[in-house]
Amino acid sequence: KQEVTQIPAALSVPEGENLVLNCSFTDSAIYNLQWFRQDPGKGLTSLLLIQSSQREQTSGRLNASLDKSSGRSTLYIAASQPGDSATYLCAVIITGGGADGLTFGKGTHLIIQP
Amino acid sequence: GAVVSQHPSRVICKSGTSVKIECRSLDFQATTMFWYRQFPKQSLMLMATSNEGSKATYEQGVEKDKFLINHASLTLSTLTVTSAHPEDSSFYICSASSIRGFGDTEAFFGQGTRLTVV
Numbered sequence: 001k002q003e004v005t006q007i008p009a010a011l012s013v014p015e016g017e018n019l020v021l022n023c024s025f026t027d028s029a030i031y032n033l034q035w036f037r038q039d040p041g042k043g044l045t046s047l048l049l050i051q052s053s054q055r056e057q058t059s060g061r062l063n064a065s066l067d068k069s070s071g072r073s074t075l076y077i078a079a080s081q082p083g084d085s086a087t088y089l090c091a092v093i094i095t096g097g098g099a100d101g102l103t104f105g106k107g108t109h110l111i112i113q114p
Numbered sequence: 115g116a117v118v119s120q121h122p123s124r125v126i127c128k129s130g131t132s133v134k135i136e137c138r139s140l141d142f143q144a145t146t147m148f149w150y151r152q153f154p155k156q157s158l159m160l161m162a163t164s165n166e167g168s169k170a171t172y173e174q175g176v177e178k179d180k181f182l183i184n185h186a187s188l189t190l191s192t193l194t195v196t197s198a199h200p201e202d203s204s205f206y207i208c209s210a211s212s213i214r215g216f217g218d219t220e221a222f223f224g225q226g227t228r229l230t231v232v
Contacts, residue, residue, distance in 0.1 A: 046159075
């Protein structure tokens with residue numbers, strides 16, 4: 001059974017710092033991996049989607065890498081801002097994408113201090 | 115952790131029929147539930163936000179008359195795909211939020227429903 005772990009569970013840093021959020025998964029047979037952000041009381045906002053054949057994706061100050069063989073992904077946030085405060089979720093889709101295709105980590109709760 | 119149960123996990127229906135998907139929070143009260151849809155090779159897209167006791171809020175481009183959402187209790191939200199067509203075939207997933215403490219929310223997800231319209 002695929003398990004997704006995110007470390008750290010919570011992180012609080014002053015603004016301006018560069019951050020790395022980690023995601024690991026137990027079964028490397030994934031279809032793709034997604035990073036989401038969720039603000040309190042809100043739904044998910046998709047940040048980056050990495051297909052299994054890709055090694056990284058970039059969007060603005062965000063960069064996500066994927067190492068399928070080691071079962072790891074990292075989300076790098078450059079020059080963090082208070083508006084980046086949210087919960088960041090990593091999710092993988094297993095190969096074949098059946099009904100149990102989406103497996104999420106529990107998230108990293110990020111607070112950026114002004 | 116809290117559990118969100120989504121049913122059915124997989125459904126195949128004929129074009130023109132309606133399909134109901136249930137999302138239940140098993141051990142907590144969810145004032146807000148979210149419905150997402152994911153097409154092959156695409157990201158999850160938020161369809162609507164379901165609030166207990168009030169009308170759902172739909173995202174732009176989502177037809178509210180086609181995707182009926184009912185959130186009649188604090189533990190159950192349903193999504194009904196009316197007059198389904200093959201282009202509605204997709205993976206639907208719900209999420210429920212449990213508010214713990216001031217300003218601290220945690221979201222839990224169902225396992226998803228694979229809908230195939232033939």
